[in-house]
Amino acid sequence: MHKNNKFCFASDNYAGVCPEAWEAMIEANEGFARSYGDDEWTDRASDAIRETFETDCQVFFVFNGTAANSLALAALCHSYHSILVHETAHVETDECGAPEFFSNGTKVLLLHGANGKIDPQEIERLVRKRTDIHYPKPKVVSITQATELGTVYSLGEVQAIGEAARAYDLRLHMDGARFANAVASIGCKPREITWQAGVDTLCLGGAKNGMAMGEAVVFFNKELAHEFDYRCKQAGQLASKMRFLAAPWVGMLGKSTLGQGVWLQRARHANEMAKLLEEHMRSIPQAKILFPRQANSLFLELPPAAVESLRARGWVFYSFIGQGGCRFMCSWDTQTEQVEALVADLREVV
Ligand SMILES: *Cc1c(COP(=O)(O)O)cnc(C)c1O
Numbered sequence: 001m002h003k004n005n006k007f008c009f010a011s012d013n014y015a016g017v018c019p020e021a022w023e024a025m026i027e028a029n030e031g032f033a034r035s036y037g038d039d040e041w042t043d044r045a046s047d048a049i050r051e052t053f054e055t056d057c058q059v060f061f062v063f064n065g066t067a068a069n070s071l072a073l074a075a076l077c078h079s080y081h082s083i084l085v086h087e088t089a090h091v092e093t094d095e096c097g098a099p100e101f102f103s104n105g106t107k108v109l110l111l112h113g114a115n116g117k118i119d120p121q122e123i124e125r126l127v128r129k130r131t132d133i134h135y136p137k138p139k140v141v142s143i144t145q146a147t148e149l150g151t152v153y154s155l156g157e158v159q160a161i162g163e164a165a166r167a168y169d170l171r172l173h174m175d176g177a178r179f180a181n182a183v184a185s186i187g188c189k190p191r192e193i194t195w196q197a198g199v200d201t202l203c204l205g206g207a208k209n210g211m212a213m214g215e216a217v218v219f220f221n222k223e224l225a226h227e228f229d230y231r232c233k234q235a236g237q238l239a240s241k242m243r244f245l246a247a248p249w250v251g252m253l254g255k256s257t258l259g260q261g262v263w264l265q266r267a268r269h270a271n272e273m274a275k276l277l278e279e280h281m282r283s284i285p286q287a288k289i290l291f292p293r294q295a296n297s298l299f300l301e302l303p304p305a306a307v308e309s310l311r312a313r314g315w316v317f318y319s320f321i322g323q324g325g326c327r328f329m330c331s332w333d334t335q336t337e338q339v340e341a342l343v344a345d346l347r348e349v350v
Contacts, residue, residue: 002333002335005338005341006313006314006315006316007316008330008331008333008334008335008338009315009316009317009327009329009334009338010318010329011208011318011331012178012208012209012270012296012329012330012331012332013207013208014316014331015331015332015333015334016333017212017248018211018252018262018332018333020210020251020252020254020256020262021206021210021211021212021248021251022248022251023251024247024248024249024250025212025244025247025251027247028041028243028244028246028247029244033243035240035241036238036239036240036242037061037246038242039242039243039246040243041243041246041247041250042061042242042243042246044246044250045059045061045216045246045247045249045250045253046059046246048249048250048253048254049204049216049218049253051253052190052261053190053191053194053195053218054191055191055220056222057195057218057219057220058218058219058222059216059217059219060216060217060225060228060232061214061215061216061217061239061242061246062214062215062216062217062245063213063214063215063237063245064207064213064214064215065090065175065177065205065207066096066098067098067215067232067235067237068203068215068216068217069090069098069099069142069173069175069203070095070098070099070101070102070235071102071217071228071232071235071237072173072201072203072217073091073099073103073106073140073142073173074099074102074103074106075201075219075224075225075226075228075231076140076171076173076200076201077106077139077140077171078103078106078139079103079105079106080106080136080137081106081136081137081138081139081140082108082109082135082136082138082139083099083103083107083108083109083139083141083142083173084109084126084138084141084142084170085108085109085111085118085141085143086110086112086113086116086117086144086147086148087110087111087112088116088147088148088149088322088323089142089148089175090144090148090175090177091108091142091175092110093148102231102235106136106139107136109126109136109138111123111126115149115151115291115292116144116147116149116150116151116291116322117143117147117151117153117157118141118143118161120157120160120161120163120164121164123161123164123165123168123170124164124167124168126138127168127170138168138170139170139171140170140171140172140173141161141164141170141171141172141173142172142173142174142175143158143161143172143174143175144174144175144176144177145158145174145175145176145178145179145182145193146179146181146182146185146294146296148321148322149290149291149299149321149322149323150274150291150293150294150295150296150297150298150299150327151291151292151295152181152182152186152295153182153193154186155186155188155192155193155197158193158197158198158199159197159198161198162197162198162199163198166198171200171201171221171224172200172201173199173200173201173202173203174194174199174201174202174203175203176202176204176205177203177205177208177215178205178209178267178296179204179205180205180209180263180264180266180267181209181267181270181296182295183264184264184267184268184271185271185294185295194218194220195220199220200219200220200221200224201217201218201219201220201221201224203215203216203217203218204216204217204218206248206249208331209252209263209266209332210252210262210263210266210331210332210333211248211249211252212248213245214245214248214249216249252266266332267296267332269332270295270296270330270331270332270334271295271296273296273330273331273334273335273336273339274293274295274296274297274298274328274329274330276336276339277298277328277339277343278298280339280340280343281298281343281346284343284346284347284350286302286303286306286350287300287301287302287346287350288300288301288302290323290325296329296330296331297327297328297329298328299322299325299326299327299328300325300326300328301325302326302346302350303350305349306346306349306350307326309349310342310345310346310349313345313349315342315345317329328342
């Protein structure tokens, strides 16, 4: 069992680095290499992403998700535009205004929809609400896959949003901090749920999938990547030793011993741990499941005294995400025993 075992449900960024990402870093740590992305590892990682998505996309590696989202969104609009997001979107609630900052003030407008997902009709409602010059012109829709509430947009749902966006000449951005968990959950091809469904730009998450750090900004519409390298540099997101930001992707997107993509295998494990937790929780009447569990997190409403007792026993979990409730997040490294230990403790305290 690990040290700090009871941290394991706090977030998937509480987990360490998975072996495949770590080994790729070690392999990349061989002698000298060109800097700022002119190296072999950056080429290999970009090619691996192109192979994964089965298209000739343009790829940039940045340090974290806030930068990926903010810079990608800034590249999709002008300052007088607006970006349409779900009210619980990370872009709105957890990036300290970075999307507005990096886009020089583009306004983020909030949409509603059940279970953390945008309802496509909301896009139409907002676009039609005002068409005069006094209102910030809608230009981008941003969706999160998997969502902040642990749900997943189905293929049909992404396609419907893609169609609504196209109908109103809006660009479609996907915050894929947990894209691997979503793909593992749906079982579709990465291309089907991105560019083939109308996604222009994807922020592909690495850290929560098992890397030390790093997210990839993937432009399926290459015209939108115009001068994006300058945007990254100016924002302090151009790594000089880029090979170490790139190499883990080669490890993650490679095949595992089971013949599957490592990234999906790691994500599938996290999803399965959350599913196991859900199954146990269904037999505890005091634990109310708040949203459909479709990826690697489970949101519960628990009696306040039980929450306090769990925390007193050392369990760490968030209760400020989304629309409240206790969030239990699983990662590539969550173990069955940890799930069982949490469930046993909860049974004792309710
Ligand atoms: C974690 C996360 C990010 C990235 O956050 P950083 O801390 O900036 O890396 C982006 N979007 C979502 C939905 C996330 O959960």
